[in-house]
Structure formats: C-alpha cells, structure tokens
Amino acid sequence: MMIHSPRGVEDILPQKVLQYQWIEKEASSLFSLYGYEEIRTPIFEKTELFHRSVGKETDTGKQMYTFLDKKGRTLSLRPEATASIVRAYLEHNIFTKSREWRVWYAGPMFRYERPQAARLREFRQIGIEVIGEGSPYLDIEVIEMALKFFERIQLTKLQIQLNSIGCKRCRPLYEKELRNSLKKDLKNLCPICQRRYQSNILRILDCKKEGCQSITRKLPPVENYLCPDCQSHFKKVKEGLRELHISFTLNPYLVRGLDYYTQTIFEIISPHLGAQNTFCAGGRYNDLVEELGGPPVPAIGFSIGEERLLLALRKEKESSLPQISPPVYIIIIGEENYKWGYKIANSLRSKKIKTKINFSFKSLSSQLKEANREKVQWVVIIGQEEVQKKKVIFRNMDSGKQWEVLWKEIDKFSKKIGS
Ligand SMILES: [Zn+2]
Numbered sequence: 001m002m003i004h005s006p007r008g009v010e011d012i013l014p015q016k017v018l019q020y021q022w023i024e025k026e027a028s029s030l031f032s033l034y035g036y037e038e039i040r041t042p043i044f045e046k047t048e049l050f051h052r053s054v055g056k057e058t059d060t061g062k063q064m065y066t067f068l069d070k071k072g073r074t075l076s077l078r079p080e081a082t083a084s085i086v087r088a089y090l091e092h093n094i095f096t097k098s099r100e101w102r103v104w105y106a107g108p109m110f111r112y113e114r115p116q117a118a119r120l121r122e123f124r125q126i127g128i129e130v131i132g133e134g135s136p137y138l139d140i141e142v143i144e145m146a147l148k149f150f151e152r153i154q155l156t157k158l159q160i161q162l163n164s165i166g167c168k169r170c171r172p173l174y175e176k177e178l179r180n181s182l183k184k185d186l187k188n189l190c191p192i193c194q195r196r197y198q199s200n201i202l203r204i205l206d207c208k209k210e211g212c213q214s215i216t217r218k219l220p221p222v223e224n225y226l227c228p229d230c231q232s233h234f235k236k237v238k239e240g241l242r243e244l245h246i247s248f249t250l251n252p253y254l255v256r257g258l259d260y261y262t263q264t265i266f267e268i269i270s271p272h273l274g275a276q277n278t279f280c281a282g283g284r285y286n287d288l289v290e291e292l293g294g295p296p297v298p299a300i301g302f303s304i305g306e307e308r309l310l311l312a313l314r315k316e317k318e319s320s321l322p323q324i325s326p327p328v329y330i331i332i333i334g335e336e337n338y339k340w341g342y343k344i345a346n347s348l349r350s351k352k353i354k355t356k357i358n359f360s361f362k363s364l365s366s367q368l369k370e371a372n373r374e375k376v377q378w379v380v381i382i383g384q385e386e387v388q389k390k391k392v393i394f395r396n397m398d399s400g401k402q403w404e405v406l407w408k409e410i411d412k413f414s415k416k417i418g419s
C-alpha cells in the first residue's frame, strides 16, 4: 500500500520551491540593505525555552510538537523563531560585543493546528529580530521595511493594524480592569475565552466569535491605561508612520497570541485571505531577553507566513510569480552518438543555457513527442548525418521552424535562445 504524507504537512514541488526561493531572496537582499544578517537556528530546542518565552498556556505553547529523546530529555520542534534567536543572542554573548543585533531568518516552524488553506502543521516563516534597541523610531523603520518588502514582490493590497499593549508596569492595570469588567459576563463568553480569562485575559479581545465581540467591544481600550512612557512611545510611532505617509488602522483590540509582547504590536492583513487574513505580525518584546536570563535589553521583530503570503500573491497577481523555464532538450539518434550529445550540451551550458539530454535513444518522433509533453521550447537534434557534417538541428517547438547550425557556430546561435 502507498504511504501518504502525515496530515498537515505538504511536499513543495519544484514550481513552488522557485516561488519560496524568490521571496526569500528578495527578503535577504532587502533586509541586508537595512543592516540585517541571516541567522539559522536549530529546528528543535529544549521545551523549557518555549515554555519560558512563548508561554505554556498560550495557543502556540499548547500546539507544540514535544517529544523525549533517547536520554529522556524533553525537546520541542520550534513553533516560531524568536525564542531561539534570543537564546542564541545570550549563548554567544552578543550583548558584550555590540549594542544592537539585527538578524533575519527563513525556515520551517511546527504547530499542531487544525489544517486549513495556507495553515499547515509545518509552515515557513521569514522574519527579523532586532535586539538591543528600544527607540520608537526603530519600530517605524521595522514596519517601513516590511512594507518595502511587500512592495518589492508586488503585493499591494494590504492593511496595517497597530496597537500598543503597554509594558509590565501598565499592562497589569489594564488586565485588572478587564478582569473586573468581564466578571459579570464570564458565562456569556465562549469556552475558549472562559479559559483565557484565567490564563491569558488579553487574548479575549482577539476572539472572532460574535458573542464575545459584543462584550469586548464595550470594554475600555488599552490606550487609556498606558503609562506615560508607553504613551509617549506609541505617540512617536504613530506620528512617525504618518510622517512617512504609511497608512495604518488603530485597532485597540489587537493583541498577539504569544506572552512576550510589549508596547508596539502590529499585523499586516490581506483582503485576499478570508478569515485567516494575517500574513505578517510582530511587535516589541522588551522583557523577553531578561526573562530568558540575559540583560534587560529591549527588542522587536516580525514574522511573515510564507504560505499565506504566496497565497495572497497568487490571488493578486499570479503572473508576478516566477515560473520554471524548460531546458533545451537534446535528442540523440543512435546510441553511438551519445558523446556528441555531451559535447553540445556542455557548450550550451557554458553559455548558461539549461540543457537536458534524452538518453532513451528512441526514434526521433517519439523523442519529439516527449519534448512536447514537457513543454520544451527548443530541441537540438543530433543524428548520424549531423555528426558527419559537424552540425546540429535546432528546432523551435512553438513555431516548428528548424535551423541547421555548425558546431562552431553554436555559441553564436545560442544567443537566439537566450536563457
Ligand atoms: Zn507602560
């Protein structure tokens, strides 16, 4: 019996790999212009790292793939990258070498979720982190850079949602206010929100259920509870974005699913994506480095869901995505002529033209049929007569036109083919 892939994971076939490579390459080249370097952290970490960062009781914390290794140690597949990057920052004493650290990453993350369109159990994220700088002007630059990236890959229909969720000084006051105000409505909240009331009360604001929203939309916005520092920080972020003509929507009910966020948080949503419309999210996490045993340095980051981003791109402008171009296809008639196939193929490859030899040595018509099925545009035919006369036949499969080309003229002719 045939074995299928596990639920929630998928093969990325060559055509799609090209698209992932393209967005990752664009991200790399843009982020490096802002001073970011690439980092690659392990796929699995000690579970405790995520319990102390992402939170044990958050959705993400509960969705982790956790397992014991052969020595009985508890490990987890990474559900996101920020925790690992902060760990690496501390483990390599980066803070003793530089005041600020800018890194970007791309790679697979793992969460045990109910699979949906563009929401898989193994999914890919591109993201950045800046550790060591608390300035609101950095928040603005980070958001501006994310937008520049989407502009580069020609995703134009998007919206920024912005909020501040305060700091460890002011947020407890707001959470206390929420706890008081929601007490009388507790039984009217959905079961998930009833649990959140105990474990992560801010997340109730984020519930998409109508019943919960009709209750939460009457609550006072978090902005009323921000301390002077958080207020002034948020004011500068908003003013700075306006200064750059970046339009955004203030969403006082925006919160993030992870425990470690502070102050500025944002999401970028696409009208193409339906209910799961967030494809980029981030914010500050000023306490996380200290909570993981490091110095009290502020930090900010964002991550982009590559599956959702590609889905939005496909819906917006399929033609802007790169397509695989077929190779030039070499047909050899007669096994004894195989080495002339090598020779011609390599002279084309030296001109950076993708070239593939058909080694079946079947009849011309059946090899042409195979070339057609693979939708190749150019075929090179090498038969006994061609070898004797030191030439080949180039055939354009679209027009059916053929050219006899001498071996020594192939370099010149290859310009016609382009690449
Ligand atoms: Zn505050």
Ligand SMILES: [Zn+2]
Binding pocket: 189, 190, 191, 192, 193, 204, 207, 208, 209, 212
């Ligand atoms: Zn709810």
